[in-house]
Amino acid sequence: MGGVDVGGGSVVLEFKPLRKLGFLTIGLFDAADPARGHESTLSIIELGERLGFDSAWVRHRHLQYGISSPVVVLAAASQRTSRIQLGTAVTPLGWENPLRLAEDLATVDILSGGRLNPGVSVGPPMHYERVRDALYPDTADAEDFSYERVRRLMALVRGEPASGFSGTEGFEAFSERVQPHSPGLAGRMWYGGGSLRSARWAGEQGMNFLTSSVVKAEGVEGDGEGDLGFASVQRSHIRAFRAHHPDGDRARVSHGLVVIPTDSATPRQRAKYEAYARERLPRTASPQGPARLMFAPDLVGDSAELAERLHEHAAFREIDEVAFALPFTFDHEDYVQILTDIATHLGPALGWRPTP
Incomplete structure (x- = not known):
């Protein structure tokens, strides 16, 4: 454990050294030059x-100008890297057939040498009424978008039967389970959740848990540890997940906020980053929409300042893995600067050491 002085040394907070450092990107592109x-x-x-x-994660965006097929992108990335873990954060299963997705995930896991970390979530596809006829023209009203869709995927990834037939038919051999089978993949499956219900369910299933900069306002009032109690709500999700997980406090949780270090940024970049965070700040003032979603403020500053703010964050103090989210709309050179500063300044300030 370590400590950080806050407020001129009046308070000392204990924290875990950061063990795993990752990042998340949406993979934005120009429609004219994808x-x-x-x-x-x-x-x-x-x-x-x-x-x-330690890890690189990609978002999943359908009918937008971001990565629509992260499994394909990660298959390509697996052939251009040799060590870094590759994840999806997250794949919305409402758009997917669990059997076909299980085949794709296992294939990429084999190609990557066992480095795939698929993150998934459930619920109806975004703007379902507008896409249902294209996505499920014959079965739209019968589709099940509940946790059962994750259970189906997990069973298939684990190698449970997908067919009642195996053996040889003519010259062809058939398997009763998804092929290829990657034995370690099920242990690297993550659930992305922002509610107590999701946290508990993911724990009961023995999955890993992804938490981000969005949570559902529920159960915890503001206590001064984060804007309007965001950090306290998120902490309650992490604790609920581990309380229901067979591994208890050892269950894996990855924390993801938008964190933008400026140590080596140019004045132009600093101004750009601060404007980005300022524009998004109003949504953090109160729960948003019918779902009462709470958004964490984006963190911008030098690494020493960011490390102090993170060590004050009630949920961050519960974890030792992160996947910091890169802002959606920045340029390539901005991402290079941000990642370099995270790896060389912020990560070490949080107790992390790079993998050789």
Whole structure:
């Protein structure tokens, strides 16, 4: 454990040294030149490996100008890297057939040498009423978007039967379970949740848990540890997950906030980053929408300042793994600067050491 002085040394907070450092990108691209954006994403993942990051994660965006097929992107990344873990944060299963996805995940895990970390979530696809006829023209009203979709995927990834037939038919051999089978993949499956219900459920399933800069306002009032209690709510999710997980306090949780160090940033970049965070700040003032979603403020500053703010964060003090989210709309050179500062300044300030 370590400590950090806060308020001129009046309070000493204990914290865990950061054990695993990762980053998350949406993989934004220009519709007129999508190849350039995808190449940028792959080169950023390569940079992450060179800098010693433990993991690189990609978001999943359908009918938008971001990565629509992260499994394909990570398959490409697996052939351009050798060590860094590769994850999805997250794949919304409402868009997926669990059997076909299980085949794709196992294939990429084999190609990567066992480095895939698939993160998933449930619920109806975004703007379902607008896409249902294209996505499920014959079964839209019968589709099950509940946790059962994750259970189906997990069972198939574990190697449970997908068919009642195996053996030889003519010249062809058939398997009753998904092929290829990757034995360690099920232990690297993550659930992305922002509610107590999701946290408990993920723990009961023995999955790993991804928590981000968005949570559902529920159960915990503000206590001064984060804007309007965001950090306290998030901490309650982490504790609920571990309380219901077979591994208890050893269950893996990855924490993801938007964190932008400015140690080596140019004046132009600093101004850009501060404007970005300022524009998004109003949404953090109170719960948003019918779901009462709470958003964490984006953190911008030099690494010493950011480390202090993170060590004061009630939920951050519960974990030793992170996947800091890169802002959606920045340029390639901005991501290079941010990742380099995270690896060389912020990570060490949080107790992390790069993987050789």
